[in-house]
Amino acid sequence: MKIIAALILGISAIISASFIGDGLTDLRTGDRYVTVKGVAEREVTADLALWPIRFVATGNSLGEAQEKANSSRDAIMAFLKLQAINDGAVELQRLDVTDTRANPYQDDNGKQKFIISQTLMVRSDNIEKIRQAAQAVSELVDSGVVLSSDYGPSGPTYLFNGLNEIKPDMIAEATASARKSASQFAEDAKTELGDLRRANQGVFQILARDQAPGVSEQQQPMKTVRVVSTVEYYLR
Structure with a gap:
C-alpha cells in the first residue's frame, strides 16, 4: 500500500509540474506583443457657416436709438443681399436695450441716452459666399454701421x-498604417507578426488646416481631420 501511495503521489507531482510549466509557457508567449500607432489624416471643407453680425445704435431718446438701429439693420440686409445671401438665411437672435439712466454710476450730464444692441445671425451652407462677405464687412463700417464683438x-x-x-475609411486607413508599422517591427526583430491582441480606434480631432499660434480651427473653412489608432499584435 505504501508503494502504491508513493506512486500516486509521484504521478500527481509530475502532472502538477506539467500544468505549471504549460502555464508559464503561455504567460511568456502572451507577453510577446508589440504596440503600434497608426495615423490617418484627411483635409475637409466646412459644411456650415454661422456668422453673428452684432451692431449697436445709440440715441438721446428711445425713438432716436430705434431709428438708428433700424437704419443699421437695413444697411446690413442690403449688404448681405449684394453678397447673394438671401433673407431666409438671416434671423434676429439677440436684442438688448439699455437705458443709461438706470445706472446710478453713469454720468450722462442730464441727457437721456439709450443703447440698442442687436445680433443678426447668418446661417448658411454656402461657405464661399459667407467667406467672401466676411472679407468685405468693412463696407458696413463705411456705411455708418457700428459693429460690436462684445458677445463672443x-x-x-x-x-x-x-x-x-x-470615420469608417479613416479607421481602416489608420489600422492599415498600424499593421504596416507592426510588420516592420517584426521583420527588424527577426520574428513573425501574430494575431491582433487589442485595438483602440482613438479619438477623432478636427484641427485647423493651417496650424499657427492664435489661429482657431473654427475660423478656417478648410480643416484637417486626424485620428491616431493604437493597436497591439502578438509576436510569434
Missing part, C-alpha cells in the same frame, strides 16, 4: 458636420 468672437464660425461619413 467676431467673424464667421465654420463647422464640419460630416465626420460620421468619413
